Amino acid sequence: MLSTDRFFSVFKTSARGLEAQRIALGTASENLANARTSRTADGTPYAIKRAVHELPEAQRDQFGNMLDSMRLGTARTNAAHRASSPSFETMAGQDLGPKTNIEEQVQLRAEYDPNHPHADANGYVQYPDVNVVEEMARMISANRIYEANLTAVQAAKEMIKRTLEI
Amino acid sequence: METKTINLLRRAMLTYNMRTQTTASNLANLDTPGYERMGVSFEEALRDARNGVTLFDQTEGLMPNVEVDEGPPILEDEMMELSDTQMRVQLATRALSDKFSLLRTGITGRPG
Numbered sequence: 001m002l003s004t005d006r007f008f009s010v011f012k013t014s015a016r017g018l019e020a021q022r023i024a025l026g027t028a029s030e031n032l033a034n035a036r037t038s039r040t041a042d043g044t045p046y047a048i049k050r051a052v053h054e055l056p057e058a059q060r061d062q063f064g065n066m067l068d069s070m071r072l073g074t075a076r077t078n079a080a081h082r083a084s085s086p087s088f089e090t091m092a093g094q095d096l097g098p099k100t101n102i103e104e105q106v107q108l109r110a111e112y113d114p115n116h117p118h119a120d121a122n123g124y125v126q127y128p129d130v131n132v133v134e135e136m137a138r139m140i141s142a143n144r145i146y147e148a149n150l151t152a153v154q155a156a157k158e159m160i161k162r163t164l165e166i
Numbered sequence: 167m168e169t170k171t172i173n174l175l176r177r178a179m180l181t182y183n184m185r186t187q188t189t190a191s192n193l194a195n196l197d198t199p200g201y202e203r204m205g206v207s208f209e210e211a212l213r214d215a216r217n218g219v220t221l222f223d224q225t226e227g228l229m230p231n232v233e234v235d236e237g238p239p240i241l242e243d244e245m246m247e248l249s250d251t252q253m254r255v256q257l258a259t260r261a262l263s264d265k266f267s268l269l270r271t272g273i274t275g276r277p278g
Contacts, residue, residue: 017194
């Protein structure tokens with residue numbers, strides 16, 4: 001393992017973190033923009049999108065181990081009994097950021113509007129059930145965590161600069 | 167040559183490097199469900215090794231260790247750790263360059 005990889009995997013990790021929050025911000029604004037979309041290209045109302053973050057590999061294995069041990073009926077509760085914490089050697093070079101996927105969920109609410117061209121036989125129009133307040137909160141949260149990740153990048157850069165000045 | 171101080175500072179720098187990495191990971195995974203906070207322990211282990219009464223120097227082979235805590239990371243704590251690590255890096259690099267300039271003075275006979 002090159003020692004430079006130790007330094008630069010910080011940027012990989014933070015990049016994944018930034019990406020995750022950018023996707024979360026994107027889905028929140030997409031949901032807001034489509035709050036009144038009653039019909040999409042395939043004829044159904046807009047499906048609400050969510051950014052779902054998955055554990056980084058270093059912890060996913062551990063979680064897998066934990067699941068296995070639970071299946072065997074020997075769940076470990078004490079941190080000291082855990083299989084192994086990720087060592088620096090396995091950690092170095094790989095990014096420790098989350099993997100982010102977009103998931104769609106169909107949540108609808110009906111509104112009575114018989115004159116609407118998308119109204120059904122009973123006069124109801126199906127809209128996606130977008131909670132505006134919730135989406136706004138998600139946007140703010142994503143913004144703040146994005147900033148925090150940027151600060152981490154800044155700190156890592158500063159640290160490398162200081163190290164080169166020795 | 168007085169390598170003991172340099173060696174200790176080297177391991178301290180490694181600790182800060184690792185800690186920046188775990189903090190970056192904690193910040194990147196702030197809202198990842200199931201993620202458990204990671205940290206690096208070195209200072210406390212060093213202190214314990216110093217306080218232990220033994221014939222041999224226990225601090226010599228001590229290396230930083232990655233630890234996984236239970237529970238999710240907290241934004242404020244991670245930001246604090248980030249600036250804490252930065253300050254420690256400044257201190258360690260300062261100490262290292264002072265050490266080297268001292269050695270240089272000893273070798274060349276000129277100050278600085």
